[in-house]
Amino acid sequence: MKTYKKIMDVLAGIEKLILVVSTILILVLTVGNVFSRKVIHRSWSFTEELVVAVFVLITLLAAALACREGELVSLNLVTERLPKKTKKPIAILVTVLSVIFTMILFYYGMDKVLTQLANGKRTFVLNWPEWIFWSFVPIGAGCMILHFIEYCIDFCTDFKFAKRKEEA
Template sequence: MKGYKKLMDIVAMVEKTVLVVTMLLILVLTVGNVFSRKVIHQSWSFTEELVVAIFVLITLLGAALSAREGGLVGLNLVTERLPKSAKKPVMILITIFSVLFMGILFYYGMDKVLAQLANQKRTFVLNWPEWIFWSFVPIGSACMILHFIEFCLDECTKKEDK
């Protein structure tokens, strides 16, 4: 269990680093585009493509980190009213449904990535392979699966306060 927790700490650190870098990238691109449009009267057409794709990554990684802390599993209204003996089974059930949903998202995300790899589809402005941007969906959903399981294990193995 300690090895799994250390691995998940490393995964979370990588996710946080990616979030910081991508947020800075979005900030630079957006401010640069506004400056370019207002001062130079030239728009950076590529910024929309990049910013939209990066927002998908940021959203999924942010949700994964939230799931790690239990912030995404927002059924406190129900679970707080349950007897202590029912809390763990409900947590396991919530985790199963969450992992199942993220598994479906991962499956269809990978299906889209593989289809775009086969078709060699490219973006309009940057002319980059579209599979690069679509790969953010399976990456984010895989991180969410890991963190849902991590949170469930943490909740089910923690000692009850006496």
């Protein structure tokens, strides 16, 4: 279990690093484009393509990290009022349904990536292959699946709570 948690901690660290770099990229591109339009009177036409694609990546990776903490898994208003013995089965049910939904997202994202690869379609302004941007969907969905399962294991085995007691 400890090896599994170390692997998931490394994955979460990579996701956080990608989120930081992506947020800085969006900030630089957006501020630079505004500066360019107002001062130089020339717009950076490529920023829209990049910013939209990176926002998709940020959204899915942030959702994956929220899954890791159980923030995206359930509505506490309902689950907190349930008897203690029904909380674990409900957590498992919610995880199974969430994983099924995310697997569908992964499947259709991969289908779109493979279609874009086969067609050789490219973006309008940057002329980059579109599959690069569409690959953010299955990457984010894959991370979400892993973190949904991680949270369910942590919740059902009380791993996080035991770890917090050790640290205290």
